[in-house]
Amino acid sequence: xxxxxxxxxxxxxxxxxxxxxxxxxxxxxxxxxxxxxxxxxxxxxxxxxxxxxxxxxxxxxxxxxxxxxxxxxxxxxxxxxxxxxxxxxxxxxxxxxxxxxxxxxxxxxxxxxxxxxxxxxxxxxxxxxxxxxxxxxxxxxxxxxxxxxxxxxxxxxxxxxxxxxxxxxxxxxxxxxxxxxxxxxxxxxxxxxxxxxxxxxxxxxxxxxxxxxxxxxxxxxxxxxxxxxxxxxxxxxxxxxxxxxxxxxxxxxxxxxxxxxxxxxxxxxxxxxxxxxxxxxxxxxxxxxxxxxxxxxxxxxxxxxxxxxxxxxxxxxxxxxxxxxxxxxxxxxxxxxxxxxxxxxxxxxxxxxxxxxxxxxxxxxxxxxxxxxxxxxxxxxxxxxxxxxxxxxxxxxxxxxxxxxxxxxxxxxxxxxxxxxxxx
Numbered sequence: 001x002x003x004x005x006x007x008x009x010x011x012x013x014x015x016x017x018x019x020x021x022x023x024x025x026x027x028x029x030x031x032x033x034x035x036x037x038x039x040x041x042x043x044x045x046x047x048x049x050x051x052x053x054x055x056x057x058x059x060x061x062x063x064x065x066x067x068x069x070x071x072x073x074x075x076x077x078x079x080x081x082x083x084x085x086x087x088x089x090x091x092x093x094x095x096x097x098x099x100x101x102x103x104x105x106x107x108x109x110x111x112x113x114x115x116x117x118x119x120x121x122x123x124x125x126x127x128x129x130x131x132x133x134x135x136x137x138x139x140x141x142x143x144x145x146x147x148x149x150x151x152x153x154x155x156x157x158x159x160x161x162x163x164x165x166x167x168x169x170x171x172x173x174x175x176x177x178x179x180x181x182x183x184x185x186x187x188x189x190x191x192x193x194x195x196x197x198x199x200x201x202x203x204x205x206x207x208x209x210x211x212x213x214x215x216x217x218x219x220x221x222x223x224x225x226x227x228x229x230x231x232x233x234x235x236x237x238x239x240x241x242x243x244x245x246x247x248x249x250x251x252x253x254x255x256x257x258x259x260x261x262x263x264x265x266x267x268x269x270x271x272x273x274x275x276x277x278x279x280x281x282x283x284x285x286x287x288x289x290x291x292x293x294x295x296x297x298x299x300x301x302x303x304x305x306x307x308x309x310x311x312x313x314x315x316x317x318x319x320x321x322x323x324x325x326x327x328x329x330x331x332x333x334x335x336x337x338x339x340x341x342x343x344x345x346x347x348x349x350x351x352x353x354x355x356x357x358x359x360x361x362x363x364x365x366x367x368x369x370x371x372x373x374x375x376x377x378x379x380x381x382x383x384x385x386x387x388x389x390x391x392x393x394x395x396x397x398x399x400x401x402x403x404x405x406x407x408x409x410x411x412x413x414x415x416x417x418x419x420x421x422x423x424x
Contacts, residue, residue: 006065013037014297028152029293030300031398037304038391044308063309067302068372071364072178075295077247077261081239082292083150083171084265086285092168092266095161097346099168101338102356107143107173110334111180114138117326121319129378136184137382140370141327141389142334143177145363146170147299152361152398158405162349166359174365175259179207181369188377210255212263218246219267226268232283239268239284299364303390306367310387311380319381320388327389332357351408359401362386362393 014033021032041058048055092099115131115138122129149170153163183203222242226235242264250257269288335356339348349355370386373379 006061009061010298010301014294014301017301018297028398030148030152030296031394033297034300034304034391034394037301038307039304041305041307058305059308062302062305065302067306067364068368070302071299071368072372075299076174076365077243077257078291079147079295079299080171080174080258080261081243081265081268082288082295083146083167084262085239085269085288086292087164087167087171087266087269089266089270091160091164095164095168098165098339098342098348099172101342102165102169102335103172103176105338106169106334107176107180109337110142110330111135111138113330113333114142114327117330118323121322121326125315125319132184132188133377136181136188136373136377137370137385138330139177139181139184140382141323141362141366141386142330143173143362143365144170144360145365146174147296147365148361148363148394148398149359152401153359158355158359158401158408159349162352162355165352166356169356170360171262172259175211175256175262176208177365178258178369179204179211179256182207189374207254207256208259210253211250211257211259214246214250214253214255215260215263216267218242218260218264222264222268226280230280232280235280235284236287239288242268300394303364303367303394306387311384313381313384316381316384317388320385323385323389324392327362328357331360335360349408355401355404355408358397358404361397361401362390364390366390 017033017036018029020036021027021029025032025036027035044055044058112135115135118137119129119131119134122134144166146167150167153167158166183200186203187200219242222238225238229235243261246260246264247257250260269285332353336353339353339356342348366386367383367390370379370383373382
């Protein structure tokens with residue numbers, strides 16, 4: 001089936017599932033769409049004996065999509081730019097140190113903990129997987145997914161300062177995760193499994209620092225151009241050029257496009273508020289909100305349907321269930337250490353460690369990176385484990401983070417006013 005036909009079918013399914021969720025289920029859109037597509041996948045599997053042709057067609061359709069390329073190479077830059085575009089830079093700057101430490105040190109600590117724990121876990125089951133491959137898995141499952149987090153936080157109703165910490169961390173540790181994953185992958189492929197920190201550290205800093213500088217340059221250029229004109233149509237095209245052209249430039253320079261897009265989005269979005277015409281500012285905001293919502297809908301629909309092509313290995317499903325506890329424990333430790341250390345100088349909300357731990361959702365990015373693993377790096381096994389963890393994270397953690405926020409002190413109904421202050 002042609003790419004255009006596949007995308008058309010996905011948009012139709014997004015529209016149908018979005019309507020059903022909005023009209024009847026009334027869950028957060030990302031969770032509702034994923035659950036409906038997941039339920040449809042289960043139904044297709046259960047009825048495969050009755051209507052095998054339709055089941056085979058669905059499996060072939062989803063299998064024909066390169067989920068990693070679709071998300072990482074095409075959708076991610078738009079989603080990260082949109083996420084950064086709607087954040088309030090001044091309020092974000094007030095939380096810069098917690099966000100920076102959690103997004104970098106927290107991700108690195110979690111990667112090491114998850115990698116080590118899974119190395120031992122596989123050994124207990126008699127499965128010999130090299131430590132560096134387990135570390136690679138740790139790098140793809142440790143970061144919180146900004147796409148999942150930002151969409152669900154809009155309805156969570158937790159304290160604004162904590163919401164900013166979670167949202168900011170999720171945006172930046174996404175870029176850190178992609179760089180870390182790429183660095184470890186490069187070492188694993190080039191050193192026959194021997195862990196050599198030198199090349200990995202050099203590549204990490206090249207991508208991270210380069211992405212930061214490029215994002216600042218793109219955002220500042222966007223600011224200068226947008227504030228020199230008063231035409232929302234041209235301004236919208238300019239922001240699209242920043243995302244698409246900037247991503248191509250970052251990839252060609254071998255630096256981090258995700259980090260560049262987050263920073264460019266924050267700078268462009270916040271300086272865009274100074275535009276001379278209110279209409280231009282509003283149109284830009286609405287446009288990127290719409291882009292964000294449509295791509296989110298497609299992403300979580302695809303995550304649900306990925307179940308059709310995930311290997312249902314009994315042992316790996318069991319390890320995945322154990323892995324939920326491992327990843328949550330690693331997340332708690334990687335949050336607790338920096339938060340307890342920073343509490344000497346910075347104020348933190350009550351129950352911040354619990355909320356940061358439970359609010360650290362995994363999403364489509366982890367699935368995409370798992371799918372990009374070569375077959376000789378135990379790809380099928382890690383995809384199954386990743387999928388189990390991601391489904392639990394989005395459905396269970398996503399549906400309960402709001403209740404946890406209320407228990408921790410947030411007031412019901414407070415979220416609407418907080419979101420207005422957080423966004424443009």
